[in-house]
Structures are given as structure tokens and as C-alpha cells.
Amino acid sequence: MKMPNDYKICNSCGEKVDVNANFCPSCKSQSFRTKAVIVRGSDEPVSLKHKLFYWNYDGEFVLSKSKLSAISIFLIFFISGLNTTIPAGYFTVSLIISAIIFLLGYLIHIIRGRPKDAVIHYNDYGLGTDIFHLFFFWQNKKTGEFVPSKTKIISFVIFIVFAILSLYRLSIYTLGSIVLFAVFFETPAFLIGYGIHKLTNPYPTNPKRIPPKEPKKMPKKEEPKAVKTAPKQPPEPEVIPKFVMYENKIEDLKAEYDAKEKVARELIEKRFTPPQITYTRFISVVDKATEVFNSEYSSAINILHLASEESPRIDSEIESKIAVLNSIIDKIEDLTNELVLSMDTSKDEDAKNLIDDMENLISSVKDYDDS
Known part of the structure; x- marks a missing residue:
């Protein structure tokens, strides 16, 4: 269900x-x-699709490379054999090769054991999407994030080029021969790129996304000696260890926004003289952006301090709020850049368009919070 x-x-x-x-x-x-x-x-029961193409980890599913390879090899050679005089022989050979590939993959699957939860959670988006991720993306094993892979894209292009050459220039007409010929040229390019990837960037991240920081080690505070006349203060709410990472990230975003907002205000005052209408509008939008940012920041911190246990829903809500905070910071930074580039009054239009975008973003966030 x-x-x-x-x-x-x-x-x-x-x-x-x-x-x-x-x-x-x-x-x-x-x-x-x-x-x-x-x-x-x-x-x-588990669906047939999940039985055929996925590994099952307590009800969560990850695409199986060995199952996918075995089924693909079987179909390629079986279809190739239909055009020959011995289709039964091709069927037998393809079945044996597929079984060997699956057994080797299953052995590696057993030895490696259960992958990290982040990897499991970032899978099972649908068979088509999961295969697309497998062919064209690297997956960060720590965060589960998918990042486009130049190595996989280039090797796929090489595969297509040599498959076309084998079909139209070398007169190789069986599907199995075409695939083998293309794989022969694709494999070295992929292995070289894979080696470079493992040596230089085994945990790729999206450059547009701020990576989470490791939890800071807080120094132990010496407890003050009890004073009989002073009542004990209630302890501050403790954050679940996993959420410390979120808290540090949100605090860093708050400091980043405060710094950029201060620069934006200074540039607006230099660029426009109050009480001009343009000055009033720009300052008003910055005020609204600050109000929305502080509201999202406080809401996120409250969730982290009040959460009593880890939950995928809490993770999703915090990630959503972090994305909103990043969006507002980006808009403030864009506004600062436009103000620097348009100190001449004849270039106001880009800055005004950016203000319109900021108002739309603020309205969208407020509409979401009110819903």
C-alpha cells in the first residue's frame, strides 16, 4: 500500500x-x-518490480546493479539469438552468463552489508528515475545526495557513438555484438574517470548547496557552586545529537544573512536619498525579508529544541526551512550586487526587477506558513 x-x-x-x-x-x-x-x-507482498530490480532493507529499497545487469545481459543476448538458427543455445548461454553476474553481485551485496541510511532514503523514486541516477549521477555516500557525473555522461556518449558506428559502418547487426563493441570502447573511459573521481572527490556535493558542517565540540562548562539563596534555573532544552548539525548550519546562515543585510542597507542609503519613494520601497522589502528570515530561523530552532526524537518528517521540514533561508540570502546578495553595479541612476531597472522577485519570494514563503 x-x-x-x-x-x-x-x-x-x-x-x-x-x-x-x-x-x-x-x-x-x-x-x-x-x-x-x-x-x-x-x-x-512486495511488488514484482522491487523483487526483480531492488535490494530490500527492512521495507526500504535500493536499486540493485547486479540484478539490473543480469536481466539486461539476458535480454540482450536472448533477443540477439532470436535472429539465429540456434535460439535455444543463445537462451542457455545468456541464462548462464546472467546467473554468474547475479551471483557475483549477490556475494558483493552480502559482504558489503547494509548501506548508510542516507543512501537508502535517497532511492526508490521509481525504476526509471533510479536507473537515470545510476547512469548519469554519483551518489554522496554520506548524505545520499545525487550529483551529475561528467564521467558517466562522457562514457555514455562514447557508448552511443560506437554503437552507431558498429551498426552502420561495421555491419554488425546482432544486438549483442553492437552492445559488446560499444562497451569495449566505453569501459576504459569510464574506469579512468571513476579512478579520478575516487581519488579526487569520493563524496561529491552540489556546488549550489551549502554542505552541512560537522557538529562542533562544545567545551564542558564547569557547573557553578550552588547558592542556597538563588533558585535553580530551568535547564536549556537539549538538542538531539543528529540535529546539532542542523543547528550549527542554521546559526551560520543567520550570521551570514545579518552581515549581508547590513551591507544592503548601507548601499540603499548611498544609492537613494530618503524620503524618495524608491528608497522607501527598497528599505521596506529588506525589512520584510528580515522579518521572514527571522521568523523561519526562529521556527527552525524551536523545532530542533522541542523535538524529542528523530523523524523523517522533521528532517524534511528543517531541510525545507534551510532552503528558504538560503533563498532569502541569495536574493539579498543579488540585490547588493545590483546596487553596486547600478550606482548610475540610469540603470535602476535591474534593481527594481530584483525587488519584485524578492517580494514574490516573501509572499510565497508567507503563503506557505499561513497554509
Whole structure:
């Protein structure tokens, strides 16, 4: 049984976005796909698709490379054999090769054990999407994030080019021969790129996204000696260890916004003389942006301090608020840059358009919070 989740997935960057949002806070895309949480009762069977193409980790599924390879090899050679005089022989050979590939993959699967939870959670978006991620993306094993892979894209292009050459120039007409010929030229390029990837950047991240920081080690505070006349102060709420990472990130975003907002205000005062209408509008939008930013910041901190246990829903809500904070910071930074570049009064239009965008962003965030 599939139950609808409280978020959808951005088709452009893979970010989790609230189901009511009109655009992705990270990349501003308006193209989404829905993801369903699979909730199975004790008597409900696993779907055939998941049995054939996925590994099962306590009800959560990760695409299996060995299963996918075995099924693909079997189909390629079996279809090739249909055009020969010995289709039964091709069927037998393809079945044996596929079985060997699956058994080797299964052995590696057993030895490696369960992957990290982040890797598991960033899978099962649908068979087509998961295969697309496998062919064209690297997955960060620490965060689960998918990042486009130049190595995979280049090797795929090489595969297509030599597959076409084998089909039209070398007169190799069986599907298995075409694939083998193309793979022969693609494999060295992929292995070289894979080696470079492992040596230089084994945990890729999206450059547009601020990576989470490691939790800071807080020095132990010496407890003051008890004073009989002074009442004990209630202890500050403790944050779950996993959420310390979120708290540090949000605090860093707050400091970054305060610094950039101060610069923006100084530039507005230099650029426009009060009480001009333009000055009033610009300052008003910055005030609203600050109000919304502080509201989202306080809300996120309160959630972290009040949460009693880890939850995917809390993770999703905090990630959504961090994305909103990043969006507001980006708009303030864009406004600062436009003000610097348009100190001449004849170049006001770009700055005014940016103000319109900021007002739309603020309205969108407020509409979401009110819903």
C-alpha cells in the first residue's frame, strides 16, 4: 500500500519540496515528481518490480546493479539469438552468463552489508528515475545526495557513438555484438574517470548547496557552586545529537544573512536619498525579508529544541526551512550586487526587477506558513 508523503521531489536538483510549494527553493524549478512512502502490512507482498530490480532493507529499497545487469545481459543476448538458427543455445548461454553476474553481485551485496541510511532514503523514486541516477549521477555516500557525473555522461556518449558506428559502418547487426563493441570502447573511459573521481572527490556535493558542517565540540562548562539563596534555573532544552548539525548550519546562515543585510542597507542609503519613494520601497522589502528570515530561523530552532526524537518528517521540514533561508540570502546578495553595479541612476531597472522577485519570494514563503 502506498501512502502519499508530505513532500515532492524537484526534477531539476532532486531536492525535497513541500507539496504545496509552487517552486523549488534551491533551483527555482517548477517541475516536480511525487514520491510515495511504501507502508506494508504483514500480509502485503512486495511488488514484482522491487523483487526483480531492488535490494530490500527492512521495507526500504535500493536499486540493485547486479540484478539490473543480469536481466539486461539476458535480454540482450536472448533477443540477439532470436535472429539465429540456434535460439535455444543463445537462451542457455545468456541464462548462464546472467546467473554468474547475479551471483557475483549477490556475494558483493552480502559482504558489503547494509548501506548508510542516507543512501537508502535517497532511492526508490521509481525504476526509471533510479536507473537515470545510476547512469548519469554519483551518489554522496554520506548524505545520499545525487550529483551529475561528467564521467558517466562522457562514457555514455562514447557508448552511443560506437554503437552507431558498429551498426552502420561495421555491419554488425546482432544486438549483442553492437552492445559488446560499444562497451569495449566505453569501459576504459569510464574506469579512468571513476579512478579520478575516487581519488579526487569520493563524496561529491552540489556546488549550489551549502554542505552541512560537522557538529562542533562544545567545551564542558564547569557547573557553578550552588547558592542556597538563588533558585535553580530551568535547564536549556537539549538538542538531539543528529540535529546539532542542523543547528550549527542554521546559526551560520543567520550570521551570514545579518552581515549581508547590513551591507544592503548601507548601499540603499548611498544609492537613494530618503524620503524618495524608491528608497522607501527598497528599505521596506529588506525589512520584510528580515522579518521572514527571522521568523523561519526562529521556527527552525524551536523545532530542533522541542523535538524529542528523530523523524523523517522533521528532517524534511528543517531541510525545507534551510532552503528558504538560503533563498532569502541569495536574493539579498543579488540585490547588493545590483546596487553596486547600478550606482548610475540610469540603470535602476535591474534593481527594481530584483525587488519584485524578492517580494514574490516573501509572499510565497508567507503563503506557505499561513497554509
